[in-house]
Amino acid sequence: MRIRIAAPAALAVAALSGALLVTAPSASAATSPVQISKVQYDSPGKDVHTNKSVNGEWVRLQNRSKGTVSIKGWKLTDTKRHVYTFGNVTLKKNQSVTVFTGKGKDTSASKYQQRGWMIWNNTHDTATLSDAKGKKKDAVKWTKPGKGYVTS
Template identity: 45%
Template sequence: MRIPTVLAATALTVAVVSQPAHAAAAPAVVFTKIYYDSPGSPDFGKNSSLNGEYAQIRNRTKKAVSLKGWTLRDATKRPDHVYTFGAFTLGAGKTVTVRTGKGKDTGTTRYWNRSGGTYAYIWNQTADTGYLRDASGRLIDSCSYNSSRAAFRIC
């Protein structure tokens, strides 16, 4: 009778050992959407069209998160394609929309304040990747898309 008990305990130990020690924790702040093909584009960078292009970022936690110094960017290496958050706190469970064009910053919408024709757009119309990094430069989340059939990507 003792042998089956030992075998059962051994099988249980093997099953437990074969599982990963812990799953990677999902980031607290994530991309939820990138709207990369704004209505009306190409229209030579009208502000209304630039503001139709945006990225949304959500705080999935029950605590507010300071985004001061955090950056949002696309896949290019161009320094003018980096948005840096100033003093801004994203409330618990809240979403902020970062629009490409000009406007007045609020608690739910921030503006990249870009202008200058078709080169003012950030997000490529068919394929790109958005990167969200914290103030120390650590990658927090990314969102990629590769489609000319849609105007946005739910991340």
């Protein structure tokens, strides 16, 4: 009964106070339009010096907003500060792009860091996505080998 009485009062206060109206939607506004959806941090099988093995680890981003988003200049980094910078990449609603660690020819859906060895630690690491201005947009952390991948 107390809640039923208090709720309309709180709404009335919110309607009268600009500060309250501003703070309410800020949580959703902080959500990045493009997010890290999956990281396969442990390449399947034994880690060996083949391009196939190096490309067995990758990070996938997805546009989870309602509009088209350019991620040109955005960066993907690990805790040891290996950096991958996106070129002129645009993602439509729900579209994904996968960044493989090894060598390969870029397509709209697949990008390659062109490295000769793995960068994502198999036991613990954090994949961080930052925008062109260096502002952190998303991060995915793992702390154990587990299944070799993490989804978010």
